[in-house]
Amino acid sequence: MSASDRVQALRAAIERHNIEYYARDAPLIGDAEYDHLFAELQALEAEHPELLSVDSPTQRVGAAPLPEFAALAHATPMLSLNNAFAEDEVAAFDRRVRDGLAVGSAAEVGVEVNYSAEPKFDGLAVSLSYQDGHLLRGATRGDGSSGEDVSANLRTLRSIPLRLQGSDWPAVLEVRGEVLMLRSDFAQMNERQRDKGEKEFVNPRNAAAGSLRQLDPRITATRPLRFFAYGVGIAEGAALPATHSELLDRLAAWGFPVARERRRVAGLAGLLAYYAEIGRQRSALPYDIDGVVYKVDELAAQARLGFVSRAPRFALAHKFAAEEAVTELLDITIQVGRTGALTPVARLKPVFVGGVTVINATLHNEDEIRRKDVHIGDTVVVRRAGDVIPEVVRVLPEKRPVDARRFAMPKNCPVCGSIVVRSEDDKGEKGEKGDKGVAAAVARCSGGLYCPAQRKQALLHFASRRAMDIEGLGDKLVEQLVDNAIVRTPADLYQLGVVALAGLERLAEKSAGNLLAAIEKSKQTTLARFIYALGMRNVGEATARELARHFGSLQRLLTADDAQLQEVADVGPTVAQCVRQFCSEPHNRMVIEQLRAAGVSWSESEGAMPSAGAVAGKVFVLTGTLPSLSRDAAGELIMAAGGKVTASVSKKTHFVVAGAEAGSKLEKAQQLGVSVIDEGELLALLQASPLAVPEST
Ligand code: IVH
Numbered sequence: 001m002s003a004s005d006r007v008q009a010l011r012a013a014i015e016r017h018n019i020e021y022y023a024r025d026a027p028l029i030g031d032a033e034y035d036h037l038f039a040e041l042q043a044l045e046a047e048h049p050e051l052l053s054v055d056s057p058t059q060r061v062g063a064a065p066l067p068e069f070a071a072l073a074h075a076t077p078m079l080s081l082n083n084a085f086a087e088d089e090v091a092a093f094d095r096r097v098r099d100g101l102a103v104g105s106a107a108e109v110g111v112e113v114n115y116s117a118e119p120k121f122d123g124l125a126v127s128l129s130y131q132d133g134h135l136l137r138g139a140t141r142g143d144g145s146s147g148e149d150v151s152a153n154l155r156t157l158r159s160i161p162l163r164l165q166g167s168d169w170p171a172v173l174e175v176r177g178e179v180l181m182l183r184s185d186f187a188q189m190n191e192r193q194r195d196k197g198e199k200e201f202v203n204p205r206n207a208a209a210g211s212l213r214q215l216d217p218r219i220t221a222t223r224p225l226r227f228f229a230y231g232v233g234i235a236e237g238a239a240l241p242a243t244h245s246e247l248l249d250r251l252a253a254w255g256f257p258v259a260r261e262r263r264r265v266a267g268l269a270g271l272l273a274y275y276a277e278i279g280r281q282r283s284a285l286p287y288d289i290d291g292v293v294y295k296v297d298e299l300a301a302q303a304r305l306g307f308v309s310r311a312p313r314f315a316l317a318h319k320f321a322a323e324e325a326v327t328e329l330l331d332i333t334i335q336v337g338r339t340g341a342l343t344p345v346a347r348l349k350p351v352f353v354g355g356v357t358v359i360n361a362t363l364h365n366e367d368e369i370r371r372k373d374v375h376i377g378d379t380v381v382v383r384r385a386g387d388v389i390p391e392v393v394r395v396l397p398e399k400r401p402v403d404a405r406r407f408a409m410p411k412n413c414p415v416c417g418s419i420v421v422r423s424e425d426d427k428g429e430k431g432e433k434g435d436k437g438v439a440a441a442v443a444r445c446s447g448g449l450y451c452p453a454q455r456k457q458a459l460l461h462f463a464s465r466r467a468m469d470i471e472g473l474g475d476k477l478v479e480q481l482v483d484n485a486i487v488r489t490p491a492d493l494y495q496l497g498v499v500a501l502a503g504l505e506r507l508a509e510k511s512a513g514n515l516l517a518a519i520e521k522s523k524q525t526t527l528a529r530f531i532y533a534l535g536m537r538n539v540g541e542a543t544a545r546e547l548a549r550h551f552g553s554l555q556r557l558l559t560a561d562d563a564q565l566q567e568v569a570d571v572g573p574t575v576a577q578c579v580r581q582f583c584s585e586p587h588n589r590m591v592i593e594q595l596r597a598a599g600v601s602w603s604e605s606e607g608a609m610p611s612a613g614a615v616a617g618k619v620f621v622l623t624g625t626l627p628s629l630s631r632d633a634a635g636e637l638i639m640a641a642g643g644k645v646t647a648s649v650s651k652k653t654h655f656v657v658a659g660a661e662a663g664s665k666l667e668k669a670q671q672l673g674v675s676v677i678d679e680g681e682l683l684a685l686l687q688a689s690p691l692a693v694p695e696s697t
Pocket of ligand 1: 080177317
């Protein structure tokens with residue numbers, strides 16, 4: 001046998017063993033034998049480099065790191081599912097399906113619909129493209145129309161076939177499914193992390209997401225990620241079976257893992273029985289699920305039902321209720337946020353709920369504590385769903401001990417001692433709204449930037465990615481800088497030197513250098529980012545952009561009165577008051593001056609809405625990968641020139657800027673007759689616009 005033939009035979013054998021192991025749970029050989037085949041293939045490839053190929057199983061160790069992920073447009077959008085929690089919502093879905101399918105055929109009324117029912121995996125959606133049975137590339141879901149090209153990472157997953165089995169696959173095939181971590185693999189991985197003294201992952205979902213989005217595929221290769229297929233995006237060149245359940249069987253035959261728990265069921269009764277059954281099995285399943293998914297089984301019927309906005313009419317996610325657990329509330333402590341809002345936090349006896357061990361839960365605000373009648377020492381029900389912050393749902397009053405204590409908001413800030421004031425006027429920070437979404441009274445530390453807690457949060461916000469974007473300035477570092485009185489205000493950051501950083505714990509010389517470089521780099525910014533970074537209450541990114549655009553210069557913003565402020569789009573009396581209060585505070589003025597003196601700059605009039613030029617007032621949509629600019633960068637240039645960037649194409653869109661692999665947005669533009677331009681044409685438009693390209697000052 002020639003070396004080439006042997007290499008081919010080994011690759012085919014190893015891939016087949018991968019599939020037997022990962023997709024069929026039925027390994028034919030032991031680990032030692034597998035390792036032996038693998039070693040032989042590696043040796044042959046080393047001897048004959050001309051035989052190397054990307055779809056050799058030896059390449060699953062991971063390719064070279066990437067500077068960033070490229071954007072990849074999906075050939076057809078990756079949609080989301082409508083959710084249901086209650087049985088009557090499922091009944092309504094089944095009725096809509098029957099009505100939808102019965103249109104024009106009285107005979108079908110009352111007939112039960114067949115569904116394919118599957119677990120709803122709690123991982124990350126990905127799409128895999130195959131050409132002639134070879135894995136070409138793979139992407140995350142992203143915003144549904146385009147995601148990130150994580151091909152190199154996905155290739156490291158042994159549960160993803162690099163070549164399909166059999167021969168009845170479509171020449172062009174896009175398989176969709178979920179990347180996740182099995183509970184057992186997750187537990188083992190965390191054990192290893194613990195042994196190495198490294199940070200443990202919170203839950204399998206976060207671990208899977210973090211692992212898949214590594215720029216270095218060699219890291220991904222070390223993480224136990226699994227893929228499960230649940231559908232097909234596009235298929236050209238061969239007919240698909242008539243039903244979804246047969247399609248899943250076909251995917252399994254081609255080598256993809258699919259849920260063992262998949263089932264074909266009839267009518268509403270079948271759906272509900274399946275839900276109950278999987279609910280009972282849930283805790284014993286090898287992976288986390290957050291519900292089940294029902295899909296009309298017949299593919300032709302799916303096509304007839306079609307889609308409403310972002311979700312198919314033929315499918316439904318029937319979710320499990322958020323997990324609840326009972327534990328003891330040991331204490332209530334106070335957290336001070338960036339704008340001084342005091343949030344009461346329940347300190348709990350550790351309890352495992354919703355996939356994580358919970359030791360803290362939010363109590364939102366004082367009114368919530370009163371409403372739920374929470375006492376320190378109470379036995380409480382806590383709830384956690386997905387990535388949501390755990391919360392105390394209710395107390396079990398019958399279990400209240402005699403020495404349970406009522407909680408009172410402190411009159412002074414627990415961090416700095418300043419007076420606490422209650423205000424009813426605004427939303428405060430995240431998580432302070434009452435259950436019904438009504439603004440609740442917020443207790444606030446009046447210490448402003450005198451308060452170290454507020455100072456830390458303000459610094460973190462200032463440095464955050466969408467503000468001044470100072471990479472490497474995280475909580476631990478800010479904590480030390482503030483506690484050691486090295487940094488008091490954002491302006492102090494620009495006075496930092498190697499000496500000041502030298503004494504800090506766990507900051508290697510190299511990271512100190514990197515941090516200083518990042519701080520230096522942040523000096524060149526935009527007016528909008530700068531305004532946002534200042535962290536005025538109620539001024540988010542969008543408002544900051546509007547303020548920059550309207551006033552065009554910081555000086556004009558600082559001196560604007562209420563009426564002038566309210567001329568800005570989206571700025572009402574509350575926001576205007578917050579901005580004015582901030583700008584008239586002498587301490588804030590001083591920090592701003594110091595920042596400017598330290599060299600923080602932007603092109604002074606960049607924000608002014610240029611009224612002339614080809615870009616001002618025009619609406620742009622960016623899609624696909626542009627040759628040189630990232631989409632964020634292109635967006636900033638457009639906005640700096642007075643244009644607007646939106647996410648979806650409509651009749652109001654003036655230009656669609658399309659790069660490589662542009663997908664549905666490009667199609668939509670063509671349908672609507674919107675001008676489609678490329679990066680070169682965009683740059684030409686920007687050049688023709690005044691003040692378009694930020695000057696370096
Ligand atoms: S089908 C057009 N099946 O749920 C419908 N999705 O809310 C496409 N998911 O992003 C989705 N398990 O990541 C489908 N068995 C399953 C699923 C599933 C998990 C996720 C998927 C999607 C989200 C939609």
